[in-house]
Amino acid sequence: MMNKSDLAIFGGAKVVTENGPPWPCFSDEEIQAVQQCMLKSRKDWRYACTACGGAVAEDLEKRFAKELGRQYAVSTAGGGPALHIACMAAGIGLGDEVITVPYSWGQTVSCILQCGGIPIFADIHPKTLTLDPAKIEPLITPWTKAIVLVNIFGIPADMDPIMEIARRHKLIVIEDCAQSQGSRYKGKPVGTRSDIACFSIGSGKNLAAGDGGVLVTDDRRLYELSLLAGMHPGRTGREIETPELKEWVDSFIYTYRIHAFTAALALKQMDRIEEMNEWRRRNAGRLAKGLESVPGIKPLDLPAHLDPAWHMVPWNFVPEELPGVSREQYLKALTAEGVPIFGSYVHLPLNLRKTFQEKHWWLGKGYPWAASARADKIVYRKGDCPVAEKRSAELDLTMGGSGWYKDVSALLDQIVAAFKKVTAKPEWLREIPL
Ligand SMILES: *Cc1c(COP(=O)(O)O)cnc(C)c1O
Numbered sequence: 001m002m003n004k005s006d007l008a009i010f011g012g013a014k015v016v017t018e019n020g021p022p023w024p025c026f027s028d029e030e031i032q033a034v035q036q037c038m039l040k041s042r043k044d045w046r047y048a049c050t051a052c053g054g055a056v057a058e059d060l061e062k063r064f065a066k067e068l069g070r071q072y073a074v075s076t077a078g079g080g081p082a083l084h085i086a087c088m089a090a091g092i093g094l095g096d097e098v099i100t101v102p103y104s105w106g107q108t109v110s111c112i113l114q115c116g117g118i119p120i121f122a123d124i125h126p127k128t129l130t131l132d133p134a135k136i137e138p139l140i141t142p143w144t145k146a147i148v149l150v151n152i153f154g155i156p157a158d159m160d161p162i163m164e165i166a167r168r169h170k171l172i173v174i175e176d177c178a179q180s181q182g183s184r185y186k187g188k189p190v191g192t193r194s195d196i197a198c199f200s201i202g203s204g205k206n207l208a209a210g211d212g213g214v215l216v217t218d219d220r221r222l223y224e225l226s227l228l229a230g231m232h233p234g235r236t237g238r239e240i241e242t243p244e245l246k247e248w249v250d251s252f253i254y255t256y257r258i259h260a261f262t263a264a265l266a267l268k269q270m271d272r273i274e275e276m277n278e279w280r281r282r283n284a285g286r287l288a289k290g291l292e293s294v295p296g297i298k299p300l301d302l303p304a305h306l307d308p309a310w311h312m313v314p315w316n317f318v319p320e321e322l323p324g325v326s327r328e329q330y331l332k333a334l335t336a337e338g339v340p341i342f343g344s345y346v347h348l349p350l351n352l353r354k355t356f357q358e359k360h361w362w363l364g365k366g367y368p369w370a371a372s373a374r375a376d377k378i379v380y381r382k383g384d385c386p387v388a389e390k391r392s393a394e395l396d397l398t399m400g401g402s403g404w405y406k407d408v409s410a411l412l413d414q415i416v417a418a419f420k421k422v423t424a425k426p427e428w429l430r431e432i433p434l
Contacts, residue, residue, distance in 0.1 A: 004428045007421070008336035015418035016338030018411040020403045024208045026265065033268035034261045041260075048260040050075070053235030060263040061214065063270060064199070068192050070216040072223035075258040076230060079178035079200025082213035083111035085256060086196040087148070089217075089225035090172040092117040095371040096145040097378075099171075101131050102349035103388040104150045108176045109350050112148060113361050116368040118378060120144070121351040123385040127301060129314060130157035132387070136165050143372070146172040151180035151190050153345070153401070154206070154280075154308035155300075159185055159193040174198065178213070181206040182277040182309035191216055196226070201266045206280070206311055206402050207273050209266035212258045221245075230256025276405035277309035283404040283412060284313045290416035295321035295423050296330055297397060312345055312401035317394065322426050327394065329432040330422075337418035344396035349388040356380040 006012040037056055041048035050057040061073035076082040092098060094116035100109050102121045112119045120139050125132035131149040147166055149157045157175070166173045175194035177183075181201075183190045191197030196217045201209040217223050224240050228248055236249045288299040298316045302308070317327045327343060334341050355361055357380060359369045369375040382389070399415075422429065 002421070002424060004425070004431075007333060007428060008338070009333045009422075009432055010428075014336065014338040015421055016340075016411070016414045018408075018414050020340065020408060020411060021406050023403050024203050025405065027269075027272070029271070030265050030268045033264045037260055037264035050257040050260055050263070051232035051234045053231070053238060056260050056267065057258050057263040060258070060267045063267060064214045065216055067270070068189055068197075068216055070192065070197075071218040072220070073214050073216045074223065074226045074231070075263060076213040076215060077256045077258060078202055078211055079176070079198055079205075079213040080107045080111070081230060081254065081256040082198035082200070082215040083107060083148070083174065083176060083178075084114045084254070085226045085229045086174045086198050086215055087111045087115045087117065087146070088229045089196065089222045090146050090174060092145055094368060095143065095373075097141060097143040097372075098146045098148055099136055099139050099144060100148045101150060101152075101388070102351040102385045103129060103346050103391060104152055104176070104350065105178070106350060106353075107178075108148060108150045111174075113355075113368060116371060117145070118368055118372055119350075119356075120378070121349075121380070121385055123387045124391070125158070126387045126390075127303070128155055128158065128306060129153070129300070129391065130155055131162060133158055133161035133165060136162065137169075140169055140171075141374075143374070144169070144171060146174060148174045148176065149194075150176035150178075151183055151308075153314050154180045154183045154311040155302065156180065156183050156185035156190045156306050156308065158306075159190075163193055172196070178202075178205060179311035180309065182273055184307040184309075186305045187307075195219065196222055201262065204402065206277060206309055207266060207269055208402065209269055210259070210262045212262040212266060214258075228253070230254045232257065279406050279408075280310045280401065280404055281308075283408050284310050284400050286409065287313075287400060287412050287415065290412060291419060294416070294419045295426070296325065297419070310401045310404075312398055314345070314391075315397040315399060317397050319394075322423070322429065325426055325429045326434065327397070328434055329429050331397070332432050333422040333429055334418060337422060339399070339415050339418050341397060341399040343398065344392040345398050346388070346392050346396070349385055349392055351380045351384060352382060352389070 008014040065073040122135040178200035
């Protein structure tokens, strides 16, 4: 018989004692690859010099482009810089409107602000948590220039209908793939359908190489514009071909190039990203199976053509199965047992954050909104994106993802046991003080 005091939240012993595998996880081969890069640079100084182009950064770009079947890739200092470069290349400028989502990491949207563009938020779909294609068209105005969307948690956005709408309205589509390396949409990797796709290889991501990013495109002009935004003239001077762009090769740039050591590390880690992603999928599947009969939690019900390589795994909180128990009480009981779980990754949808509520970005004078003739028509209100708001405030539970890149069965079994323990007597959960 279990007593209330056996629950860890009320002083009992916790169930989960296993740790996840170490993170980050650089293999011996990856460490050697960085060392090789340093050693090669003794003979050829260019090998570790991204500014001049060529060398290891270009090897990484070639591999990215090849694996995605895209024409061009540009390595960058991060996913954020890649997104900023993409918005610059897309020609987003002061007062241009860009349709995006409220349910992401802020940098899906700050890249728009960095160009003086005005984010216009479209709600997400309740099943997939990504941009809802049906919410796009009502927001399009003559000022709309582009769509910036995200494959949040690794879940691919519904690209086919989105690209169809974008083509019809001549909008450029930028895809934030920072969380979705290795995810597949209709059997093809994400980052293959948009005009520009931006990846992060920062230390928390599926391909985790310190800090860096890569953008890909099939459009030569977008490629050259991307180079001009963030690359040293040592490279752009050799690579820009378009005559009218050649005249703009100069040093008025952002230092957005990748570090050579990151490129060397990422290039090597690409050898095992598929294997790591398979474990992320398998571990999430095993946990979902284990939690099938547990009240209060249920996996997302994703359509079969979306195949995420989980960066984080979102779950649904199901309050109907635990009447009178709040998500916060559920989480407190579980975390006390050692379960690595938290509520919403997007604690508050982006459109409800201070920056948008006060229309105040770092320029500090109401820009970029002040640059729009219709600034007074652009308002960010609670209730504009009800699906995202409900996810953040009520439904999201988050557990698993990048860190589970190998077999973590022992940990998963303990997690399932902890869930069964805390839900054995829901009345005890109701007594957890908030
Ligand atoms: C991490 C992340 C970024 C930024 O990538 P960095 O490499 O950290 O600059 C952008 N968008 C999303 C969705 C991210 O998760």
